[in-house]
Each structure stands twice: as structure tokens, then as C-alpha cells.
Amino acid sequence: MNNLSNKHYRLRNEAVLACKIIVDQKLDSGPFGNVSVRIPHTNEFWVNPQGITFDQLTPDDMLRVDTSGKILEGRHTMHPGEFIHREIYRLRDDVNAIVHTHSENTSAHSLLGCEIEPYTQLGASIYGDQGLYLGFTGPVRTSSEGTAIAEALGKKSIVIAKNHGLFAAAPTIQAALWDMIVADWASKIHITALQLGLKQADKLSPEFMQKSRVEVRDKQHQFMWQSYLKKIKAADVKEFEFS
Ligand SMILES: [Zn+2]
Numbered sequence: 123m124n125n126l127s128n129k130h131y132r133l134r135n136e137a138v139l140a141c142k143i144i145v146d147q148k149l150d151s152g153p154f155g156n157v158s159v160r161i162p163h164t165n166e167f168w169v170n171p172q173g174i175t176f177d178q179l180t181p182d183d184m185l186r187v188d189t190s191g192k193i194l195e196g197r198h199t200m201h202p203g204e205f206i207h208r209e210i211y212r213l214r215d216d217v218n219a220i221v222h223t224h225s226e227n228t229s230a231h232s233l234l235g236c237e238i239e240p241y242t243q244l245g246a247s248i249y250g251d252q253g254l255y256l257g258f259t260g261p262v263r264t265s266s267e268g269t270a271i272a273e274a275l276g277k278k279s280i281v282i283a284k285n286h287g288l289f290a291a292a293p294t295i296q297a298a299l300w301d302m303i304v305a306d307w308a309s310k311i312h313i314t315a316l317q318l319g320l321k322q323a324d325k326l327s328p329e330f331m332q333k334s335r336v337e338v339r340d341k342q343h344q345f346m347w348q349s350y351l352k353k354i355k356a357a358d359v360k361e362f363e364f365s
Contacts, residue, residue, distance in 0.1 A: 171198030247338035
């Protein structure tokens, strides 16, 4: 039926584990949100389907699709948010994983229509690495809007879709998940700072911004992946290991 190796199914299982971590961190929002991983060096990727929430999702539920929108493997219906991922993979060869949620903090922050400010090292680590998509017209259902979101991402790691949520795109699922979590925390700090009457964060020098990026993001995402895996139910992890 296909020529995928165990390694490719392991990637699929990691995408499901990322969904479980998102649930554990209370960053999911019912039927909304998508997590996907590219099958390396191809135009194919695994993505969650429509009609199954992250908490219920199992590896067998995942769809393998290509960037033309064809379902290659899986028994469920395509999620309506899938094509945004398709457009990002099409535009960015270096992206192998995308995490999209409507987490409370990132969605609330998106209303501001601006970057997440560097009030602490969390915001500093992603400052200057966020694109903005301001063309909200309700649920994204056309490929042109998907393309516009991918173009707003540009060469960056995060795109904030105003009135909607946030997309994190990275070379690995571990890095994309961690970026999404860091962005959620930093969004909350930004909103709190505004409530305290602060106008803008003091900007660090480019050198210190880069230091935050390395220390907070690059050096932590693998460690935090392992930490989160330990935290979610051991039974789930065992079930999703592919041998
Ligand atoms: Zn969405």
C-alpha cells in the first residue's frame, strides 16, 4: 500500500504525542487546531483529521496527505484547516512540522495585531521571529487565505493570525511545539503588562535577543519534549511507540 518505513510512522506518532502534550498543557480548544509533520524530503505530511479532538486522537486516525490536497492514507475526512499547512510546506522547504492552536493566550493576544513583546526572556526569544496575518474573514476556507498566512510567515518561525490564533513552523515537531508553548506564555505576559499600564517592552540589543533565542528555544526544546512525555500518561506513550 505504501513504502513508508518505521521512521515515518514514528514521526506520525510524535505528532499525536504533541497533541497529547497540548491537551495536558490546556492549550487545545475542542475541534480547532492542527498538528502536522512532513515526511522528510517529500511533499507529503501527516495531519490530524476533522472530527477528532486532540484528547481522543490516536496514530491510526492521522491522515497522510500531499501538498496537492490528496489523501494518501487514512480513513477520516480532511480537517478544514489542513490546507494552511499545505501552503506553508509548499513555500518552506526547511519546515518539517507545524503546530497550530487557538490557545486562550495566543488567541487573546492576536487581537492586538502586533508581535508578542519581549517583556521577559520568553518574549525576547521569539521577538523578531513572528509574522503577522491581519486579513481575518472568519474561518479560513480558501487556499488563497492559506497562501496569505504562509506568506505572512515568510522566513520566520511563528505567524500570528489576528482574531484567530498562532502557527509555529519549525524543522522538528519538538521545536514547533516548544515555540507554541513559549509563545503562549509570552502572550500572557504581554497581556498582563498591558493591564498593568505598560506601553512597550524595553528592547534588548540584537545580541541579547539572539542569546535569549539560543538559551530559551534552541537549547530547551528537546529537554522539554522529554519532560512533557514523562508527564503525560505512561500508557499513552507506550501505545504510541512504534516498533
Ligand atoms: Zn485555526
